Amino acid sequence: MRLVPDLAVPHRPFQRAAGRRHGALFSAVALTAAWLAIPVLLGQYEVFIAAQVMIYAVATLGLDIVYGRAGQLSLAHASFFGLGAYTAALSGPLGIPLWVQPELVVLLAIAGGIIVAVPTLRLSGLRLALVTLLFGELFDWAIDHSLALTGGSQGMTVAPMTIGPFNSQGTVDAYLLASIIALGATLLTRQLARSQLGRRMLAVRDSELASASLGVPIVHTKITAFILSAVFAGAAGWVYAYVVGFVSPTTFNLFASVYFLVAVILGGAGRITGAWLGSAYIVLVPEVFNLVGYPNLFPVLGGGVLIAIALFLPGGLVEGAALIRAQLGLHRR
Amino acid sequence: MTALLKLDRVSVRFGGLAAVTDVTMAFSPGSLTGLIGPNGAGKTTLLNAISGFTAITSGHIAMNEIDLSPLSAAERARLGVVRGFQTVRLLERETVFDNVLVGCERLPQPGLLGQLLALPPERRCRARDLAATETTLRDLGLLPIAHRRVDELPFASRRLTEIARLLVVRPTVLLLDEPAAGLDTRDRRALVESIRTYHEAGGLTTIIIEHDIELVRRLCPYSVALDMGRIIASGSPNEVLSEPAVQQAYFGVRSGA
Structure with a gap:
């Protein structure tokens, strides 16, 4: 048919799946090997950092749903992370049994997601960011002003989660716990990307007008995106508190929200691999600066990196890698 | 009539x-x-x-x-009642196939948990949507470029992709x-x-x-x-x-x- 451009290379779109499957198998084997190698080969400190990368990846995947996919800029994301973390932290003093906590975190996150989503439905871009920022500040303020319960800005220690021989603050145990939610979050996001819900989000991000003309329920889609992102962040925060054993407001303030945003943009919005790369960046690079003794240099470098990405790789690292593959002629399309 | x-x-x-x-x-x-x-x-x-x-x-x-x-x-x-626009509005970073698949929105879709957990209704709906998309792409001659990203395609193909997206569900x-x-x-x-x-x-x-x-x-x-x-x-x-x-x-x- 004439409307289709002539192509130099014949396309066989529906046979591509087989080649992809081999690639996916290879990646799965490589990732499993790396996952096993980390606790075997690396020291306690490195394994602990790897667990943090996985926890932050869950929260970053959450922000990627609402911002990367549905296009709603949220600066309250670290607050949802904090919501989960403080649920874990306060469960000890308040005597909330362990088996109730995951359900509680999910319920609180759903409620939080709705509270942030509903007033912001008609907003977009900068104004949306500002209102979500307000919710973020409100969370900080609430933590700071409930000194007796939360220790305010001093933070509070969190007793480990123990189930039989399992202790969430043991190195390998923490690594396992983080692995479980990271795997769960990644699989859920992957399925989201395959589902109509995921495509709805992309449609809303790219054009609300066109989405409506296709019958996409825009309000419903935005609220769902906020709720899912809040649940991801809440779950990550809950595990974070049990693994790290200490929570304080600085981990969940505006800067933390901005770092999550950096992670999404740097890795590549709307890409699962992107969220993982972004999370590795926001956890590992500050650690490196700490190790060499210049922790304050990270924000400077971070700003520079962000500018470079915005200028040269607007699609983030994942698309950058795809471009390089294409340049080298390794691209199979 | x-x-x-x-x-x-x-x-x-x-x-x-x-x-x-x-x-x-x-x-x-x-x-x-x-x-x-x-x-x-x-x-x-x-x-x-x-x-x-x-x-x-x-x-x-x-x-x-x-x-x-x-x-x-x-x-x-x-x-x-569906419409196209004077300016083509597509999911720019996605393929022709995925763009047309979005049009299946008008068919009944499973709920949130069904979709996220890939329960059997979701799998049935997905199979139905994939088949509808493939048929429409074939009818409109878009199959050869089904897996190309729309932002790298000429205007005529983008226009046709938009129309396919409207037609995928009659x-x-x-x-x-x-x-x-x-x-x-x-x-x-x-x-x-x-x-x-x-x-x-x-x-x-x-x-x-x-x-x-x-x-x-x-x-x-x-x-x-x-x-x-x-x-x-x-x-x-x-x-x-x-x-x-x-x-x-x-x-x-x-x-x-």
């Missing part, structure tokens, strides 16, 4: 500006109507009113005796706003053929806004001319074009001149 879509004294005003005034029209099932008129005649406003993107000031719009006025654009779309009423704008002669001819083929397969009620009079002549058995928000002529494209009022509106020619 009873009309599928009825517009009864529809008016749309933007403040002091009367964009559409007292338009009464009826479209029977399976009809293919060309909407013509000079710039600013109110053609797009009328399409917006039917699809729910602009609220009407007075009058009634009904499809199958269902009053469309209280329904949002998305709700009308789910009833089968609409009841299809509204197209200058589908041929920006296409060269050969692409226009191919577009006319695809629309005609789809139309002849049955059941589709189509309204097309088009500036290309030749295209309207070739494609539409029936046409309506608007000027200053009012209907000035209707009938076969040749009849409409020979109307003095249409000549006047288009060329500024006085009748008898």
Whole structure:
């Protein structure tokens, strides 16, 4: 048919799946090997950092749903992370049994997601960011002003989660716990990307007008995106508190929200691999600066990196890698 | 034949500006109507009113005796009233295939948990959607570029992708706003053929806004001319074009001149 451009290379779109499957198998084997190698080969400190990368990846995947996919800029994301973390932290003093906590975190996150989503439905871009920022500040303020319960800005220690021989603050145990939610979050996001819900989000991000003309329920889609992102962040925060054993407001303030945003943009919005790369960046690079003794240099470098990405790789690292593959002629399309 | 879509004294005003005034029209099932008129005649406003993107000031719009006025654009779309835009709006970073797959929104989809956990209903729906998408892509000749990203495709393919997205679930009423704008002669001819083929397969009620009079002549058995928000002529494209009022509106020619 004439409307289709002539192509130099014949396309066989529906046979591509087989080649992809081999690639996916290879990646799965490589990732499993790396996952096993980390606790075997690396020291306690490195394994602990790897667990943090996985926890932050869950929260970053959450922000990627609402911002990367549905296009709603949220600066309250670290607050949802904090919501989960403080649920874990306060469960000890308040005597909330362990088996109730995951359900509680999910319920609180759903409620939080709705509270942030509903007033912001008609907003977009900068104004949306500002209102979500307000919710973020409100969370900080609430933590700071409930000194007796939360220790305010001093933070509070969190007793480990123990189930039989399992202790969430043991190195390998923490690594396992983080692995479980990271795997769960990644699989859920992957399925989201395959589902109509995921495509709805992309449609809303790219054009609300066109989405409506296709019958996409825009309000419903935005609220769902906020709720899912809040649940991801809440779950990550809950595990974070049990693994790290200490929570304080600085981990969940505006800067933390901005770092999550950096992670999404740097890795590549709307890409699962992107969220993982972004999370590795926001956890590992500050650690490196700490190790060499210049922790304050990270924000400077971070700003520079962000500018470079915005200028040269607007699609983030994942698309950058795809471009390089294409340049080298390794691209199979 | 009873009309599928009825517009009864529809008016749309933007403040002091009367964009559409007292338009009464009826479209029977399976009809293919060309909407013509000079710039600013109110053609797009009328399409917006039917699809729910602009609220009407007075009058009634009904499809199958269902009053469309209280329904949002998305709700009308789910009833089968779908539209294309003058500027193509696609998911820029996704493939042609995924862009058309989005159009399956109008089929019943499983709930949130069903979709996220890939429960059996979700798998059935996905298989159904993939099959519908593949069929539509094949019908419109887009299969060879199904896995190309739309932002790297020429305009004609993007336009066709948009139309495929509207057709993947058979609409009841299809509204197209200058589908041929920006296409060269050969692409226009191919577009006319695809629309005609789809139309002849049955059941589709189509309204097309088009500036290309030749295209309207070739494609539409029936046409309506608007000027200053009012209907000035209707009938076969040749009849409409020979109307003095249409000549006047288009060329500024006085009748008898």
